[in-house]
Amino acid sequence: MSSSPLPNSPGSPGSPTPSGLSRAEAWRAPLESVLLPIGALLTALFIFGIFCAIAGANPFAVYASIYKAAFGGWSAWQNTLIRAAPLMLTALCTALPARLGLVIIGNEGALVMGGLGAMLVGLGLGTTLPPFAVQLAMGAAGMAAGGLWIMLAGALRHYRGVNETISSLLLNYIAIAFLNHLVEGPLRDSSFITKPSSAELNPANWLGTIPGTRIHFGLFYGLVVCVIAYILIQRTTFGFAARTTGGNIRAAKLAGLPVGKLTLAVCFLGGSAAGLAGMVEIAAVQKRINESLVSNYGYAGILVAFVSRHNPLATVLVAILLGGILASGGILQRSHNLPDATVLVFQGIVFLCVLYSDSLYGKLPWFRADAVSKATL
Amino acid sequence: MSRMLENSLDPAPPRTSYQMAADASGVVSEPSKAPPQLEMVEMTKRFGAFTALDKVSLTLKPGTVHALLGENGAGKSTLVKCVMGFYQPTSGAVLIDGESRKIESPKDAHGCGLGMVYQHFTSVPAMTVAENLVLSRYENQQVINWKKEYAALEEFMARSPFKISLKAPVSQLAAGQKQKLEILKQLYLESKLLILDEPTSVLTPVEADEVLGLLRSEVVKGNLSILLITHKFREVQAFADEVTILRKGQLAGNGLVSDLSAEAMAAIMLGEVIKPSVVGSDSQLDYQLTETIDPDKTIDQTGHPLTLKKPVLAIKQIEAKGDNGVLAVRGVNLTVHAGEIVGIAGVSGNGQRELMEVLCGQREPLKGEVRVNDEVYTATREQMFRHQVYALPEEPLRNACMPNMSVAENMALRTFDRSPQALGGWWLNLKAMQRMAQGLVQAFSVKTPSVETPVSHLSGGNVQRTVLSRELSAETVSLLMAANPCFGLDFSAVDFIRGAITAARDRGVAVLLVSEDLDELLALSDRLLVMSEGKFVYESEMADVDLNLVGQRMAGH
Numbered sequence: 001m002s003s004s005p006l007p008n009s010p011g012s013p014g015s016p017t018p019s020g021l022s023r024a025e026a027w028r029a030p031l032e033s034v035l036l037p038i039g040a041l042l043t044a045l046f047i048f049g050i051f052c053a054i055a056g057a058n059p060f061a062v063y064a065s066i067y068k069a070a071f072g073g074w075s076a077w078q079n080t081l082i083r084a085a086p087l088m089l090t091a092l093c094t095a096l097p098a099r100l101g102l103v104i105i106g107n108e109g110a111l112v113m114g115g116l117g118a119m120l121v122g123l124g125l126g127t128t129l130p131p132f133a134v135q136l137a138m139g140a141a142g143m144a145a146g147g148l149w150i151m152l153a154g155a156l157r158h159y160r161g162v163n164e165t166i167s168s169l170l171l172n173y174i175a176i177a178f179l180n181h182l183v184e185g186p187l188r189d190s191s192f193i194t195k196p197s198s199a200e201l202n203p204a205n206w207l208g209t210i211p212g213t214r215i216h217f218g219l220f221y222g223l224v225v226c227v228i229a230y231i232l233i234q235r236t237t238f239g240f241a242a243r244t245t246g247g248n249i250r251a252a253k254l255a256g257l258p259v260g261k262l263t264l265a266v267c268f269l270g271g272s273a274a275g276l277a278g279m280v281e282i283a284a285v286q287k288r289i290n291e292s293l294v295s296n297y298g299y300a301g302i303l304v305a306f307v308s309r310h311n312p313l314a315t316v317l318v319a320i321l322l323g324g325i326l327a328s329g330g331i332l333q334r335s336h337n338l339p340d341a342t343v344l345v346f347q348g349i350v351f352l353c354v355l356y357s358d359s360l361y362g363k364l365p366w367f368r369a370d371a372v373s374k375a376t377l
Numbered sequence: 378m379s380r381m382l383e384n385s386l387d388p389a390p391p392r393t394s395y396q397m398a399a400d401a402s403g404v405v406s407e408p409s410k411a412p413p414q415l416e417m418v419e420m421t422k423r424f425g426a427f428t429a430l431d432k433v434s435l436t437l438k439p440g441t442v443h444a445l446l447g448e449n450g451a452g453k454s455t456l457v458k459c460v461m462g463f464y465q466p467t468s469g470a471v472l473i474d475g476e477s478r479k480i481e482s483p484k485d486a487h488g489c490g491l492g493m494v495y496q497h498f499t500s501v502p503a504m505t506v507a508e509n510l511v512l513s514r515y516e517n518q519q520v521i522n523w524k525k526e527y528a529a530l531e532e533f534m535a536r537s538p539f540k541i542s543l544k545a546p547v548s549q550l551a552a553g554q555k556q557k558l559e560i561l562k563q564l565y566l567e568s569k570l571l572i573l574d575e576p577t578s579v580l581t582p583v584e585a586d587e588v589l590g591l592l593r594s595e596v597v598k599g600n601l602s603i604l605l606i607t608h609k610f611r612e613v614q615a616f617a618d619e620v621t622i623l624r625k626g627q628l629a630g631n632g633l634v635s636d637l638s639a640e641a642m643a644a645i646m647l648g649e650v651i652k653p654s655v656v657g658s659d660s661q662l663d664y665q666l667t668e669t670i671d672p673d674k675t676i677d678q679t680g681h682p683l684t685l686k687k688p689v690l691a692i693k694q695i696e697a698k699g700d701n702g703v704l705a706v707r708g709v710n711l712t713v714h715a716g717e718i719v720g721i722a723g724v725s726g727n728g729q730r731e732l733m734e735v736l737c738g739q740r741e742p743l744k745g746e747v748r749v750n751d752e753v754y755t756a757t758r759e760q761m762f763r764h765q766v767y768a769l770p771e772e773p774l775r776n777a778c779m780p781n782m783s784v785a786e787n788m789a790l791r792t793f794d795r796s797p798q799a800l801g802g803w804w805l806n807l808k809a810m811q812r813m814a815q816g817l818v819q820a821f822s823v824k825t826p827s828v829e830t831p832v833s834h835l836s837g838g839n840v841q842r843t844v845l846s847r848e849l850s851a852e853t854v855s856l857l858m859a860a861n862p863c864f865g866l867d868f869s870a871v872d873f874i875r876g877a878i879t880a881a882r883d884r885g886v887a888v889l890l891v892s893e894d895l896d897e898l899l900a901l902s903d904r905l906l907v908m909s910e911g912k913f914v915y916e917s918e919m920a921d922v923d924l925n926l927v928g929q930r931m932a933g934h
Contacts, residue, residue, distance in 0.1 A: 237794040237803050244790065247779025253739045254768060254777055255790045256758030 032361065037307050040357035041321075044350040051345060057336040069331040070324025078214045082285075084323030085215075086111070088222035088316055089277035090301025092229050093150060095310040096270035097164070099233055100263060101246035106153055106168030107274045108298025109175035110146035114275025115282045116179060117145030119187075119289045122201050122282070134205045139221075139279050146275015147268040149175065154267030158260045164267075176294050183290050197290035207284035218280030222319070225273055229312035232269075242266050274298065296344070300326065303351045306358070322347070412439045412569035412602040413474040413490060415460075420469035422455050429455040431626045432469070437570065440599045442592075444613040444634070445606045446646055447623035448867035453606050456623070457572050461486045461493050484515055492568025494559045496575045502548035506541050506558060513562040537564055538591040548701070552725040553584035560592065564601075572604045577612060580893070583928065584724070589616045608867055610639040611896075622646050643868065687715045688751070689856050689887035690736075695745035697731045705731040707911035708745070711889075715855070718878065718888040720902030721913075722895055724931055728911035729891045730771070733860045736889070737768045739776070749856060758794075767791070767848040769859040769874075777844045780833035784825050785814035787832045788847045821846040838870045849877050857881055860891040875901060895927070907931055 049059030070080050093107040121141035125134045153171060156162035182198075189199040209216050233239035245252040245262050252259055277297060282289055304322055308314035329343040415437040422430040430452045437443045447453045459466040462480040470477050473489050480486050483493075500509045507530050511521060530543055539557040547555065556576060563571055571592075577585035593616050595601045605617060613620055613634060621631040622645045630645040690713040699705035705728040713719045723729050734740035736747060738756025747754045749764045760766070770776035778787050789810045792798050797809040814828040823842045825835055832843055841862075848857070859878060863871040879901060882888050892898050898905060905922050907915035907930040915930040917923070 235805050235807075237799050237805060240786070240789075240793045240805060243782065243786075244779055247782045248775075250739055250776050251779055251790065253756075254737050254770060256738055256756055256761040258758070 032364075033309055036357045036360060036364075037309070037318075037354060040307075040353040041350060043357075044346070044353040047349050047353070048346045051349070052336075052338065052342075055338055055342075057338055062332065062336055062338070065331050065335055066325065066328040069328035076324075076327065079327040080320060080324040081215050081219050082323070083326045084316075084319040085218035085222045086277040086281055086297040087301055087304050087319035087323055088226050089280070090274045090298050091304035091308065091315045091319060092225065092273035092301075092312060093146075093270040093298075094302050094305035095308065095312060095315060096229060096233070096242075096266050096273070097150070097154070098305065098310040099239075099246050100242050100266045101249065102154070102157065102263070102267070103165045104150060104153060104168045104267065104270060105165055105302050106150050106171045106271070106298075107301040108294065108296075109168070109172035110149045110271040110274035111278040111281070111298045111301075112172075112175040112179050112293055113149040114142035114146035114272075114278030115286075115289055115293045116182065116278070117275065118142035118279035119198060119201065119282050122205055123199060125205075127202055127204055131204045135207060135283060138205070138283060139276060142275040142279030142282075143272035144275070146278060147270075147272035150271025150274070151264050151268040154263045158263045172298070179289070179293065180291065187289070189288070192288065195290055195292075197288045200288045201283060205283065206287065207280065209284075216280070216284035218277075218284050221276060221280055223316060225276065226312045226316050229269075229273070233312065238265075274301065277301075300347060303347060303354070306351070307354050322350075325350075411599050414439050414472075415491070415570050415602065415604075416472040416475070417456065417460060418470045418472060420456060420459055420471075421467045422452075422459055422464060423467045429626050430459070430466070433623065433626075433628045435604075435621045435628075435631070437602050437604050438619070439602055440596055441618040442596050442603045442605055442616055444617035444620040445604055445623070446608075446610075446613060446620055446642060447629075448646060448869065451623040451646075452626040453623055454574070455626070457493065457574065457604070457606065461491060461572065487515055487566060487568070490567075490569040491572065492563035492566055492570070493572040494556075494563055494574065494576055498555050498559060500547045500555060500558055500562075503546065505544050505546050506550075507543040509547055509558065510543075510562060510565050513566060515566075533565060537561055538595055539588070553580050553588070556580055556584075557588060560588070569600075570602050570604070572606070574606045575608065576605070577607070577609065580725075583931070585612070586615070592616075608871075610642055613642065614639065646868070688712045689715050689749060690858075690889060691748040691751070692732075692736075693746045693748070695732065695735060695747065696743040697728075697735050697740055698743060699728075699731050704743075705911055706735065706742075709908075709911070709913055711906070711913065713856070713887045713889050715887050716882060716885045717903040718882045718890055718901050720898035720905045721889070721891045721908050722898050722905060722927065722931060723893070723908035725893050727908050729860070729893075729908050732908070733770065733858065733891050736858055737770055737776075739770075761791075762795075765851060765853050765855040767851065767854050767857050769844060769848055769857070769862045771861040771864060773840050773844040774833065774837075777848075778832050778840060781831050783829045784818070784823065784832050784835070784843055785811050785828040787843055788814045788817050788828075791847055791851070817846040817850060820850070838866050841866055841870065841874070845874060845877065849881065854881060854884075854886045856887045856889070858889045858891075861893055862890075863892075863894065863897060895931075899924075 045063065049063070052059045052062045069076055071077060090107040090111055093110050094104055097104040118138040118141050122134060122138045125137060127134075129137070149171060150168065153162075153164045153168040156167050157164040180196075184196045187198040188196055192200075207217050210219070231239075233242065241252070241257050242262055244255070245257060245259055249259060252262075278293065281293060281295075281297070286292055300322055304315055304318045307322075308318040325343055325346060329340055332338040332342050333340045417433065417435045419432045419434055420430055421428065421432050433452065433456055435443070435445070435456070445453050445456070455464065458464045459469075460471055460480065462482045462485050465481065471480055471489075472478070478485075478489050480489065480491075486493075501512065504512065507527060510530060510533075511526055527543065534540060534543060539561055541550070541554055541558055541561065547558065550558065560571070560573075560576070573592075577589065580588065589605075589612060592601070592603060596603055605612070607613060617634050619631065620634050620637065620642065622629045622642060624646060690711070692709060692711040694708050694710060695706055696704060696708050697706040707728070709728075709732065711719070721729055721732075731740060735742045736756070747756075749760070749766060752760075752764070754760055754764065754766075756766075768777075774780055779790075786793075789798055792813070793805065793810065794802065798806050798813065800806050811828055817823070818825060818828060821842045823835070823846065824839050825843075832840055835843065845862075857878070862874050862878070866874070875897070878888060878890065882903075890898065890901060899919075899922070903919055905915075905917055905919060905927070906913045907927055909930060915927060
């Protein structure tokens with residue numbers, strides 16, 4: 001491609017040089033995408049404070065407790081990071097398809113299917129292979145199961161025009177029902193009587209903890225997958241094609257991009273991230289599969305994806321933040337007499353505030369340069 | 378060319394004949410107040426350090442049509458937005474009948490009798506004409522008495538210059554009728570001062586002349602004053618009494634239309650005494666020629682009539698449905714050869730858009746086959762590369778751009794997965810992408826703060842140039858498909874694009890040009906077809922075109 005500088009036509013003197021981007025303009029957009037979510041979080045904190053006050057607790061003491069339980073010391077940090085690990089992965093289930101213009105909220109179902117797939121493989125292989133190979137196979141099975149599950153929503157969307165948000169939401173219920181059916185029937189370990197569950201995963205195949213901590217290796221999986229996802233979306237031709245399709249599907253078709261294949265592939269990748277989260281939960285935390293696998297990480301992942309504006313690197317930070325909030329659930333009950341579910345109220349308020357802040361992009365006067373730049377052109 | 382048009386389609390008869398036509402058609406003008414005089418005095422509008430409008434004054438005398446001319450970015454839109462209350466002018470005043478009025482919102486403007494008709498439709502497609510008219514009122518009614526409304530609307534429609542069925546859903550109206558509805562809304566709101574922002578850009582020449590002619594007759598009767606924003610000199614000369622010309626935010630000239638020739642107006646508008654046909658055909662085209670001609674790769678068209686006859690695009694029995702599920706393309710056959718421009722004329726909504734979408738891969742055909750270079754073509758990326766197929770679809774922001782992605786990314790849409798922009802076929806070389814974009818920005822004079830700016834921040838003409846640079850900068854192009862490529866652009870852009878298309882043809886590219894602008898087709902095409910109701914109903918070599926017949930075929934006779 002030619003890049004030889006040629007003189008401008010006489011009809012367009014004074015056209016700004018490509019490097020003539022003012023500093024304010026360059027910083028405005030990134031600043032906006034950082035400050036708006038922070039503003040939303042502060043607003044949510046404020047509303048949550050009112051809620052706490054009505055429930056009879058001192059809001060400032062509650063804030064202090066949340067901070068202490070989430071980030072106040074190494075032990076708190078470990079609790080937070082343990083919860084952040086699956087969140088990073090489930091968030092990608094929403095964040096990746098979002099770059100293609102799809103709103104997928106089947107994270108919980110993909111996590112459950114991933115957990116099931118991983119468990120079946122883990123139980124099936126037992127100790128026939130070295131633990132590392134079994135874990136690898138479990139991870140692959142979890143990713144395949146979760147990926148196919150969300151790909152189903154993508155296929156319904158592409159081939160039949162079914163709304164992917166609704167179908168992926170409904171797929172959650174099917175996945176959970178399927179899990180319950182299996183653990184109450186074919187998979188049930190009758191020697192375990194606390195609740196209907198499968199047999200326990202062989203301890204050799206458990207996902208260990210990072211030495212010197214209580215944090216399991218799932219955190220490592222989450223970090224690596226988020227970085228890979230970021231690179232995939234921002235720096236590869238596949239990511240470019242996906243972003244193009246998300247940016248304008250008509251333009252993507254004009255350029256001959258395989259929109260259908262992209263839809264299926266990106267949905268698969270998103271689902272497989274949530275499936276991997278299921279595998280991590282099974283192999284590192286739950287050890288046997290039962291209803292406890294449905295512990296809200298999927299839904300919280302939707303929140304993480306939206307707060308991070310579907311940027312896989314921002315997902316890591318937001319997952320840690322939300323992991324901290326989730327980790328503080330117990331302390332609210334113990335120290336402030338607030339019900340355990342109070343953190344879910346907080347989570348819900350945060351979600352609403354973030355969705356609202358999403359509608360403010362480009363509307364707040366401090367971030368508006370459009371009027372100027374458009375008129376100059 | 379416009380001379381040919383006048384002979385055949387008679388678009389600009391003497392003004393009195395409109396008057397007579399209007400009277401004869403039984404349009405009863407209500408005894409109503411004459412429009413007030415609108416004055417804009419020393420209007421200035423600054424955005425930060427940038428002055429978009431610099432002390433511009435304009436007087437719209439009662440009962441006249443006043444044209445506002447200027448290139449894209451000359452300040453026309455800024456001026457009328459200040460008058461309509463979308464912007465507050467930095468300084469200056471708006472006087473209605475000599476009285477200074479503070480206009481802070483479009484509602485205030487409405488109160489002064491001002492109404493604006495936008496370039497793009499603002500009606501609700503799912504609602505009927507009657508519902509849209511009632512909706513356009515500024516009052517907040519809780520209950521609507523439809524019986525009363527219909528009686529009033531029918532009475533209004535009886536004396537209005539255009540007739541549209543009140544019960545028709547807007548989605549079923551053709552572009553021309555939608556534009557008429559936009560104008561009817563303002564008449565319904567009893568606006569006496571109409572501002573029309575390029576009202577004919579979506580209309581065929583025949584429709585445009587009809588709409589402007591009927592509006593002019595209302596003006597002549599003293600019911601209206603019109604401020605007409607336009608790019609088209611022909612419309613200025615045929616329908617306007619006075620003209621004000623802006624250039625780079627400043628008043629470049631004004632006067633009576635009868636005193637100014639088209640050449641004079643062009644010279645004032647462009648700030649240089651050059652004929653419009655020369656503008657833009659300088660360095661950019663040199664770039665085209667010097668950078669893209671490779672004798673080994675392009676078809677040698679000098680003295681080889683046989684190579685000219687090489688069919689590139691062949692369409693066989695294509696059928697396709699429109700968005701509404703009705704068959705829009707009804708079995709068309711067409712062959713486009715290397716080195717020729719085949720123009721497809723037709724009133725909008727006769728299947729041209731759907732045909733173009735099929736060819737561009739944006740719509741699945743029901744039946745039929747497309748072949749390029751004698752191979753089946755299904756518009757996959759691989760086929761586009763192999764056969765070097767490029768397209769300039771209409772409405773580039775909707776059809777050809779990712780609005781929120783950067784100029785560089787938009788320019789890379791065709792090449793991002795090829796070396797040097799992709800390493801190993803999968804790793805993006807962002808530097809190479811940026812370098813190419815900077816080269817194209819220079820070569821095609823795209824005005825953008827940087828190549829990292831989202832393309833939606835650019836003005837319409839520059840969005841079009843962005844697409845053009847992407848689609849026309851390939852080393853070899855064998856097939857180019859363009860639909861309304863000059864829609865809504867200023868003169869130098871139009872000239873540049875037309876120059877680029879003919880230059881491509883001269884290099885041996887097969888060009889399919891779908892346009893609603895008959896002038897454009899007559900100027901560029903080697904062969905002309907007319908599409909009506911999903912079929913080709915006329916075909917002729919350009920030398921033998923019978924314009925009367927073309928007009929009749931376009932009208933469906």
